[in-house]
Amino acid sequence: xxxxxxxxxxxxxxxxxxxxxxxxxxxxxxxxxxxxxxxxxxxxxxxxxxxxxxxxxxxxxxxxxxxxxxxxxxxxxxxxxxxxxxxxxxxxxxxxxxxxxxxxxxxxxxxxxxxxxxxxxxxxxxxxxxxxxxxxxxxxxxxxxxxxxxxxxxxxxxxxxxxxxxxxxxxxxxxxxxxxxxx
Amino acid sequence: xxxxxxxxxxxxxxxxxxxxxxxxxxxxxxxxxxxxxxxxxxxxxxxxxxxxxxxxxxxxxxxxxxxxxxxxxxxxxxxxxxxxxxxxxxxxxxxxxx
Numbered sequence: 362x363x364x365x366x367x368x369x370x371x372x373x374x375x376x377x378x379x380x381x382x383x384x385x386x387x388x389x390x391x392x393x394x395x396x397x398x399x400x401x402x403x404x405x406x407x408x409x410x411x412x413x414x415x416x417x418x419x420x421x422x423x424x425x426x427x428x429x430x431x432x433x434x435x436x437x438x439x440x441x442x443x444x445x446x447x448x449x450x451x452x453x454x455x456x457x458x459x460x461x462x463x464x465x466x467x468x469x470x471x472x473x474x475x476x477x478x479x480x481x482x483x484x485x486x487x488x489x490x491x492x493x494x495x496x497x498x499x500x501x502x503x504x505x506x507x508x509x510x511x512x513x514x515x516x517x518x519x520x521x522x523x524x525x526x527x528x529x530x531x532x533x534x535x536x537x538x539x540x541x542x543x544x
Numbered sequence: 545x546x547x548x549x550x551x552x553x554x555x556x557x558x559x560x561x562x563x564x565x566x567x568x569x570x571x572x573x574x575x576x577x578x579x580x581x582x583x584x585x586x587x588x589x590x591x592x593x594x595x596x597x598x599x600x601x602x603x604x605x606x607x608x609x610x611x612x613x614x615x616x617x618x619x620x621x622x623x624x625x626x627x628x629x630x631x632x633x634x635x636x637x638x639x640x641x642x
Contacts, residue, residue: 364548369638375555376562376632379582383566386578 388496391439393541395432396503396534402428403482404531410478411523417474458488478522479515482530483508503537549631551600556593559583561628564603564620573606573619594618602627 364372406424410417462484466472472480490504507530514525552561563574563582574582580590594616597603602624606617620628 364635364638366639366641369635372555372558373632373635373639375559379559379562380566382582383563383574387567 385497389499389541391435392496392500393538394435394439396538396541398431398435398538399428400531400534400536400538402531403534404527407523407527407531411527454488454492458484475515475522478526479511482526483511486511486530497541499537499541503533507533548634549627551596551602552628552631554593556583556585556589557597558631560590560593560597560618561602561620561624561631564618565625565628567620569620569622569625571619573604573617576616576618579618597624600624600627 402424406421409420409424413420462481466477466480470476470480486504486508488504490501490508493500493502493504510529510533511526514522514529518525552558560579560583563579567573576590576594579594580587583590583593585593594603594605598605601621604619604621606619608615608617
């Protein structure tokens, strides 16, 4: 059977398209699990903050600690079962964003509790939006839409801001994670 | 340079092999539903092509039950990976005019 260069080029393009879809799907699947995890943690953390404001600081320390530990476990599981290795740059980017947030929220900025509640999620959601420019439009959409809703809640949700964050931020992460797992 | 691999050359099987070899050898493979969406094939058509590749020794098929649902997972074999690499090299050689 004779194959022309045009036919061979079309087949190679077909192969590249399938490979790109598989790679994106694997990243979506693993990121989706981590997104669902953090959505649940955020929703629980916000609800505890609302129910027991005095325990808010410890609530978030425990929630963040559990979240980081579970994220490391999920990433390790992905590495062993799927050969999927998230690059060190991913962790470095996360650390840099956290450092930037800490610098402005705890050292330079003079934020009140409500501002802090809005600042940290929008900071990381913008990180998601940024990462989405490389890894998939769903991340960008999640980051921008959730940030817009958080800003709206900051101005207009009154005393229900914690509940607003639990639904918008936590729920948004969970829905996006479920969608990513199916993509 | 090896010639055309008739087993892989068929479009659905070419997409199947491209998808399966995009995973590292240590990965679990891809399930039937995912392969269906990647290749755009119907259930019967996809099953026939997977059987064809399995008979050639290019893929390994594992069937299991997740709850009450049957789950078919397909993985590229070492032979299949080598054959796919040769086929891709062959296609590239055509473009290069070798």
